[in-house]
Amino acid sequence: MRRYILSRLIRWIPSVFVLLLTIYALVFFGAGDPIKLIFLQAPGDVAYDPARVEAIREAAGLNRPFLVQFGDYLANVVQGDFGNSLVSGRSVNSMIQAALPVTLQIGLSAICIVSLLGIALGVIAGLNQNKLLDNVIVGFAMIIWGIPVFVSGPLIIVVLVLGFNQDVPYGWDGLFSPLVLVPLLVLGLNPMALIIRQARAGVLEVLSEDYVRTARAKGIPNLQVVLRHIMRPVLTPVVSQIGLLVIATLNNSILIEKVFGLPGLGRLTETAIKSSDYPVILAIVLIFSVVVMTSNLLVDISYPLLDPRAAAKRTENEE
């Protein structure tokens, strides 16, 4: 098992490297000159002075050749230093430290809730195949899958404000304040459809398995059959969806944070991109990718835990 984790980690490194290089190159060669941008966006009375721009660029080391700058960047990253924002001068680390917890908390909570609720609904649907309950749940899943986050978000806001006279939910007050409920709900809708669908499909497949028939033949009550014989096999395909779930949640959090005014990584990304603040952009891309790869790794590790046959194959391969 350890060897497996190690080998996966080793495969990561070139991936992350290539990713960083690509994004760095893109931003480096493509993006507008950030210093110039700052000047152009500055209040009117600051004159656009090319000489000053040059000086600042020189001072910030922005005129050195590409590879040198990249190498420098890498060296810093490895030591945990992501540089400073080109716009504000603050250390990127501090900016991220402020924003990351927000995104992380909301993201993780959403994923947990979505998984639990999604599995429950999917299993119920599967057990009642083609009956009304199933159709309702499946229909619900299809609809929430179809509506993008930035449509359902405003829609729910509209309903809340116009229909129930609530205040517009905007801003961040910590994970346990009621403000978080609506964004959490909206964030969770899309991915829940995925989980519902997968859980339902899993249940349907398991139901037609012979060993369920054997269990029924033993005369144990239906609920027990479901809990002991059906849940376990269903978990494996559902867990495999978690990788997709994480990516979807990350993407959606960018949009959610704009709609609901949450000061997380998504917001940070938006502003950084608009001002070509590439140390920030790079750091965020790195973080997101690492998060995704970690979750993929965790999913992979979980397979042998869930399925004894996979565990056997795994040890077989390692011998």
Place this chain on the structure above:
Amino acid sequence: MTELAIQGPQEDRQISLVQDAFARLAANKLAVLGMILVAVLFIIAAFGPWLTPYDFLDQDLMARNQPPSWNHWFGTDDLGRDILSRVIYGARTAVVVAFSTVFFSLIIGLFIGSIGGYFGGKVDAFVVWLIDITMSVPSLLVVIVINVSLKPSMVNWMDAKFMETGNEFYRNTIWVDFILVFGSMALIKWPKAARIIRGQIMSVRNKNYVLAAEALGVSTPNIIRRYVIPNSIGPVIVYISAALGEAMVLESSFSFLGVGVRPPIPSWGNMISDGLRVWQLYPHVLAAPAAALAVVTIAFSFLGDGLNDALNPRQWK
């Protein structure tokens, strides 16, 4: 022993795979609904803008933020533009981007996937690694970055070309927006297509009937033609319908964030973003594009599911 006389069983109608799939699809009411809606979308996208009473750019500053009326069925936005016309044009934006994206992802994906599947070994390992990296990147983020990074250079290039040739085409930087959007989306979305074709090639290679065919001396291109392609058509069709829907959502996400297709060109995404600013006073500005986007994505969802069921039937429903 005397021969036992045989009375044949009832004649079973022979139906081909296509007919069978079609029948199944037609029986699925939701899928049919989705198909109709999607067809309507295509028609609107193709012909709509010529049929609208107003041009989507027309501003009528005397009639700003009007609620729906006989003159303006969906009302007007805060520059006095007719929302209905803009929504219709937005359909065109959505469809154009979606088709281009899917088209290019298919090309890239099928190409890379088949190379991996065909050559196997180290080449395939590389392909798999490429697919993995591309898939583990959060798409929204990277596409935005690509968009934003390349745009200024492309704009400059276009300007320079315009100076050079005086060709009107280069003047219109809107094309840059479009190309960047579907280009960058294609760069992110190709892995799924690649996986499909790679999977098909690899599974076909191992099938006994293919080994038999090879033993009989059937050439490789024929094997591809007879086995790989027919088996792949199903999954590719399902992929296309799903990818079209996803591409539309993705594109509207970008324009929502202010990247990609920008005003004044209507995209449902940027219309929604505009609508968000004023919805408390003028909800109709938000409602129209939001509803359009929701309906279209749900339609694609139904259609995609229906196609999936029709082409990959499960035993014993």
Place this chain on the structure above:
Amino acid sequence: MSAAEQHKRTEKILEVSNLHTRFKVRDGYLYAVNGVSFSLDKGEMLGVVGESGCGKSITMMSLIRLLPPAAEVTEGTVLLDGQDISQASSSEINAIRGAKVGMIFQDPMTSLNPFMKIGDQLIEGIRYHKKLTRVAALEKAAKYLELVGISNPDHRLTEYPHQLSGGMRQRVMIAMALIGEPDLVICDEPSTALDVTIQAQIVELVKELREKLNMSIIWITHDLSLLAGMVDRIMVMYGGQVVEEAVTDELYRAPRHPYTIGLLKSIPSLKTEAGSRLPSIGGAPPNLFAEPSGCPFAPRCSFRTDRCTREVPPLTPLQAGESDPLHRVACWVDVQQQGAAQ
């Protein structure tokens, strides 16, 4: 006392009358079981034989209503040890399954839950039915594993199905069916999915267990040759109906139904000439999508008459005076007269 009277006197563990089961399919119904009636004495072993799709498995599973959701029992009574269970509630049926009626299924590869340990699967039923503690149940499980010939039972209890061979898995299935100490055990082709040597072992095992535990057994198979020397009586099914039923020796010696005759002829024997063609029954399996009208075998029967295609022949005992009063046939034609039974 004649054999017939003896048969009436003996207590019956199972009496089935006029059982009908059908499946709901897309455009109608599939009539899988059409008027099956039979009985089983306590301690008796009955073999049920027929080709795939003749309804033999569905019939037995209908007894304890172990059917897929699309299936329903539309008619018939089932008396288990004198009690009518055809209208039993689902909790009553659950109490019967595993405790009074045990089932052994065909494919041991797929019939065991790959995610659960053998021990857990074995004790599940009895913990529920007999309210045993986990420890007591596991002890019992180990005993039954030993009974079915599995060595090192305590260790096996902690293993997963994929760690056992096919033969061992089937033995576990047998232990699982027996551990509830049922009165009746239904074996649905338990040896079919195994290779021949293991098949023989399983058959021997079941025979042995029957002696030891004095159970009533129903053994379903498509292989007529397997039943000789194993079961007391044989029931032949075709197209969802019973076409012939007799004491084993009698069936092999003097079959009366054209289908049975065809089956017996198609068994290769040591006397078969090398190079000769093995006789087979021409034609195709019956169409079960319509309600039965006439004998299901009629399309393929060389003795068929007009009546055969119009009326369903009932299962009737042979004329009095025959050697086996239990011999019943569902046929309009007296094949002996036709000189077909050679």
